[in-house]
Amino acid sequence: MSSAIATHIDIRQNRDGQDRAYIVGTRVRVEDIYALAEIQGLSPDEIVAQLPHLTLGQVYAALSYCFDHRQQVLDAVREDHEFAQLMRVRTGPGPLENRLNRDDASDAVPS
Numbered sequence: 001m002s003s004a005i006a007t008h009i010d011i012r013q014n015r016d017g018q019d020r021a022y023i024v025g026t027r028v029r030v031e032d033i034y035a036l037a038e039i040q041g042l043s044p045d046e047i048v049a050q051l052p053h054l055t056l057g058q059v060y061a062a063l064s065y066c067f068d069h070r071q072q073v074l075d076a077v078r079e080d081h082e083f084a085q086l087m088r089v090r091t092g093p094g095p096l097e098n099r100l101n102r103d104d105a106s107d108a109v110p111s
Helices: 028-037 045-049 058-066 072-090 097-109
Strands: 011-013 020-022
Touching: 011 028, 011 058, 020 028, 020 058, 020 072, 028 058, 028 072, 045 058, 058 072
Parallel strands: none
Antiparallel strands: 011 020
């Protein structure tokens, strides 16, 4: 009898050439699963409900990878956050932020 080990995580380069962990066969990064679980507080079942193309096994594999490679995942999250901040500085507020700011300003006008 042969045994097979399911591997759900693949290390490949992102657009900037940085190595990132992805769920095999998808464009879902392990750090995305980390954010859903650790930052938003979703359970694995809730993550599958939000990303129905993933299996529960894939989500658990991503979470397992997070525990085994915690610093790498946190570094990737930090780098992505820094990149997003840089883009915000370079491009200014987006259409949604502009609209929200306009709506907030109109709510603050005294009657």
